Amino acid sequence: MKTAQEIINNPFINKGTAFTLEERKALKLVGVLPTVVQTLEQQVAQTYQEFQKKVSDLEKRVYLMTLFNTNRTLFYALMSQHVEEFMPIVYDPTVADAIRQYDELFMKPQDAAFLSIDHPDEIEEALKNAAGDRDIRLIVVTDAEEILGIGDWGIGGVAISIGKLMVYTAAAGINPNQVLPLVLDVGTNNKQLIEDPLYLGNRHPRVRGEAYYDFVDKFVSTAERLFPRLYLHWEDFGRSNAATILEKYRNRITTFNDDVQGTGIVALAGILGALEISKEKFTDQRVMVFGAGTAGVGIATQISEEFKQQGLSDSEARARIYLVDKQGLLFEDTEDLTEGQKHFVRQRAEFDNASSLTDLYHAVKAVHPSVLIGTSTTPGMFSEEVVKEMASVVKRPIIFPLSNPTELAEATAKDLIHWTDGRALIATGVPSAPVVYNGITYNIGQANNALMYPGLGLGIIASTAKLVTQTLLSEAAHALGGIVDTSKPGAAVLPPVEKLTEFSEHIAIVVAESAIKQGLTREKIEDARKAIKAAKWYPKYE
Structure with missing residues (x-):
């Protein structure tokens, strides 16, 4: 039997003051805990009250990590109420x-x-x-x-x-x-x-x-x-390793890269959500990604794969995607291209003014993308000049400044709404307050990878999937992009983080069903919902 100290110092089994009198007797905990026996609900209320006394975010984090190190069940019971x-x-x-x-x-x-x-x-x-x-x-x-x-x-x-x-x-x-x-x-x-x-x-x-x-x-x-x-x-x-490692193992084991695939799936889901609002076709879009690192190439890759899922050839899919980095629009003769970037380079013969496409504004003016995504970590690059040039041709421009933290974002949602007279469909990489413009409240979706990877992971684990296929990822993106309220003006292109637990389970079910349909499961799984229910853990004391 474990000693009293081994029990209360093990966060996976420690209940703290919630150990019952009978448990204290059986586990030799009598005298090593305060007298009162609390319920989990009482502990949650007490710890949240203490959390609220912390002044800075870092101080709050240290408090929460201490709780995490002490009592895992209590930590998650508290966090589940305040995700x-x-x-x-x-x-x-x-x-x-x-x-x-x-x-x-x-x-x-x-x-x-x-x-x-x-x-x-x-x-x-x-x-x-x-x-x-x-x-x-x-x-x-x-x-x-x-x-x-x-x-x-x-x-x-x-x-x-x-x-x-x-x-x-x-x-x-x-x-x-x-x-x-x-x-x-x-x-x-x-x-x-x-x-x-x-x-x-x-x-x-x-x-x-x-x-x-x-x-x-x-x-x-x-x-x-x-x-x-x-x-x-x-x-x-790092940029030089992420895609290489993923390519090496993706068809051998159950694996996923959040920066390459997760960011791409959430951006794709945001586009699908925006198109639910604008009622335009996905295959009609022209996509420009500004910032061609791991995240940018990952987004381009997921969008390209979705074009192919919807019937375009590989060359047709790549023809609708433009990468812009610090050198400007990426061409086949641009120096020091990564393997991922090479897949999306353009031919100089496509443009009369190829030599002048060395910055974002001129690239936007030449291409007039309907979708503009920023992963550059270069603040303010989606300037009024750039955005108005895009919006001069595109009726409902889809603009996602995804860089974070806040000081690195390519633009603010407020500016994008004002510069486009409320026409832009926006997702940001950091939380953004609603924007009120001309009497309409615009809710801004956050393209947070957390919208996707928890539900994706639960679906994969519950279904015992052997691989994470492109079809599975596409269906997950559609599941997330479909959770959009199109009934009123100013709707967000992605669901709110506050409802994360609800739609994570929805995504998990879709993913598990996809794995079963594709014959990817290690074990015989026939009912996705039943498998999800069996796999889920709830923060309750045993």
Whole structure:
């Protein structure tokens, strides 16, 4: 039997003051807890009251993480009642501050796994130690090279994996006892970290090339062997590695890259939602993506795949997509193109003025896209001049400034509404307040990946899907894009985060049904709804 200290220090089984008198007797907890026995509901009320006393968002985060480290059930019971309020605290944007101060704030590893490229022979031992006797179904792994909009933060990026898994559980009911946050410590190119005496990771430049990919491969093969029902989620890998890793494993294991695929699915869902409002055809759209990094190429790829799902050929699909980066519109002879970018380059012969298309305004003027998406992390680039040029030709321009945090956004929703006389259909990468213009209240959808990946993950895990196919992703995007209220002016193109738990379950059912229909399941699953119900975890004391 575990000792009293082992029980109350284990967040997966600790109930704190909710242990009954009978449990206290049986578990030898008499005298190690305050006298009063509380219900979970009383604990939730008490902890929320304490949370509200915290002044800064970072202080609130530290409080919540302490609760997370102490009592997992109580943490999720509290978060489930305040998902919209807590998400910016446990994840973006406050997690960025926590990552910058990871070494100073470090108290506990929060049940994460830390794999060092300097000790590849310890991968199996490390995974076993971190998992213990838990049946791991979901790993969120990062190498922390491109964290949000703040770049390379080394081992501190593990907070991204932890935060993602919190949202998985709070939004979709993924069992927290079956998840494992993980960081691949392959070094860092952040000089500030290497020179910081408090830094907790490997103090050398990032390992590249064959040694890096061998390390990743050893991690994948070991994790797959130890956890045979694993769903592997990649997060915040660098531009040079993210797509390469996804392509290597996507047709071999159950895997998903949130930056490449998740961002693309949510952007696609936003477009589909906008077209529900405008009543235009998807295959008539001309799409321009400004910022051709991992996220931008991922969005272009998902949109291209949807064009093909709706009947266009590969060349026809690519012909409707334009990538613009710091060099301007990307052409076949643009230098230093990534593999992902090469798929969407244009021919100079398409334009009479190709040499002048070196900035966003001239690219918009030449193409007149009906959809403009920003993933550039360059603030203010969707200027009044750019937007009015687009809107001069397009009746209902679809404009998504998705860069975050707020100070990096390409435009504000308020400006976009005013510059287009209320015609723009908008989604932003950060929460945006409603905009009142000419007596109409415009609700602004947030293209937050959390709208998609929790429900997607629950559907995949519950259905025991072997692969994450393009058909499955397309059906998930349509499920999200279809949750749009088109009955009144000013409707948002995406559902609100406040209803995340409701539509996450809807998406999960659609995904599970798609996996069953495609014959992708490891186990014989016939009823998607029944499988989802059986897989969901609820924050209640056993």
